[in-house]
Amino acid sequence: MPLAGERPTPVAPERVAEWIERFAAISEPDSGPGVTRLAHTALERRAHEVFTDFMAGLGLTVWTDAAGNTIAEKPGTEETAAVGTGSHLDSVPSAGRFDGIAGVVAAMLLAERVVTDGVGHRRPLRFVAFAGEEGARFGRACIGSRIVAGLTTTADLHQLQDAKGVGLAEAMAGVGLDPDAVADARWSPREWAGFVELHIEQGSVLADAGAAVGVVDVISGSTRLELTVDGVAAHSGGMPMHLRRDALTAAAEVVLELEALAGTADDGRRITVGRLEALPGSITTIPGRCVLTVDIRDIDLERQCATAEDVLERAAAIAERRGVTLTSRHLAEASPEELTPSVRRTLIDVAREVGTEPLVLPSGASHDTQMIKQVCPVGMLFVPSRAGGVSHSPHEDTDFGDLARGADLLGAALLRLAR
Numbered sequence: 001m002p003l004a005g006e007r008p009t010p011v012a013p014e015r016v017a018e019w020i021e022r023f024a025a026i027s028e029p030d031s032g033p034g035v036t037r038l039a040h041t042a043l044e045r046r047a048h049e050v051f052t053d054f055m056a057g058l059g060l061t062v063w064t065d066a067a068g069n070t071i072a073e074k075p076g077t078e079e080t081a082a083v084g085t086g087s088h089l090d091s092v093p094s095a096g097r098f099d100g101i102a103g104v105v106a107a108m109l110l111a112e113r114v115v116t117d118g119v120g121h122r123r124p125l126r127f128v129a130f131a132g133e134e135g136a137r138f139g140r141a142c143i144g145s146r147i148v149a150g151l152t153t154t155a156d157l158h159q160l161q162d163a164k165g166v167g168l169a170e171a172m173a174g175v176g177l178d179p180d181a182v183a184d185a186r187w188s189p190r191e192w193a194g195f196v197e198l199h200i201e202q203g204s205v206l207a208d209a210g211a212a213v214g215v216v217d218v219i220s221g222s223t224r225l226e227l228t229v230d231g232v233a234a235h236s237g238g239m240p241m242h243l244r245r246d247a248l249t250a251a252a253e254v255v256l257e258l259e260a261l262a263g264t265a266d267d268g269r270r271i272t273v274g275r276l277e278a279l280p281g282s283i284t285t286i287p288g289r290c291v292l293t294v295d296i297r298d299i300d301l302e303r304q305c306a307t308a309e310d311v312l313e314r315a316a317a318i319a320e321r322r323g324v325t326l327t328s329r330h331l332a333e334a335s336p337e338e339l340t341p342s343v344r345r346t347l348i349d350v351a352r353e354v355g356t357e358p359l360v361l362p363s364g365a366s367h368d369t370q371m372i373k374q375v376c377p378v379g380m381l382f383v384p385s386r387a388g389g390v391s392h393s394p395h396e397d398t399d400f401g402d403l404a405r406g407a408d409l410l411g412a413a414l415l416r417l418a419r
């Protein structure tokens, strides 16, 4: 039997490929290219059942909390605070196969190696599949991990709706979860000694630098807004150009203004309008209403807040000049989080010990780990994205060998934290 703290035998790339494909098959039929497994749907729950069955098959204790997070535990030699790893199983519409899934598959295969090799560890190991990480459906990301971190309450769950008007609490109840009992899902800092997540980079920094692995220093924050522009719907033939109050042309100007505000410097600030709906959506009607979402990301909290104010001011100025009205709704807020230096150090050490020099880099995307930082020391390992780093796209790609190597480093770090 290997000694406590030793590395388990390597994870096989073929096993990674097998499980990535199995999860990719759990996807909404007829939903276009790629994987669609939205937050708080029956498909997301089915993926969690696959995770549960796998972990239970290894002899681990598995439970699903009221928020839909699934947790598998392997006891340590002492009943003390646990160390954990994991990621999420939901996807955006027309997603790739790797975002979130990579970290869950790494957790599964790592659990398998630790059990099969009989590796000893003092602290309990916990393997986690978070629910509802993607903000794509309800506008707010990391719902499961926010709940365990005490950042989202039952009252919040009753406020959010998806684009079809389905409430988050309603969606949760519809798949057998209990939005009114999520306070019970909260993680106590006394029970957690550390958490490390493996994720694909979702950018091209690692591939461009030829680095096999990345260690994240800071996760960007995000401010999400919904802007509604109200003009006057009218006949596209009857209404002369100079008398129009066109909501869509005003919104279009807002979109370009925000792009200009973000600029082109790669300084950690990003502004995206990802959804724009023109109503009533008829070829012969001037749009009377336009609803758009704005996602502001930044690694600097002060600048993130200032940008959000600037966005609203600039949009209001455009609306005023064009004689339309602007209203805004604040959908979600997450602060940038610096990840725990000691965990970062462990990740760097375990990589260097096997001759891999990691690149330290920020994450532009949000991650569950950002929320878990409220509970315990945290770290994140990135594996390279291929295909130019595209993600939230069916073209998302990562090499299975890179993922297996990432899982090995994750395992080494986790066991060191569990010593």
Ligand code: GLV
Pocket: 133, 134, 135, 141, 364, 365, 366, 367
């Ligand atoms: C999660 O994928 C995010 O939106 O950053």
Ligand code: MN
Pocket: 088, 099, 100, 133, 199, 366, 367
């Ligand atoms: Mn993700």
Ligand code: MN
Pocket: 092, 099, 134, 392
């Ligand atoms: Mn994502």
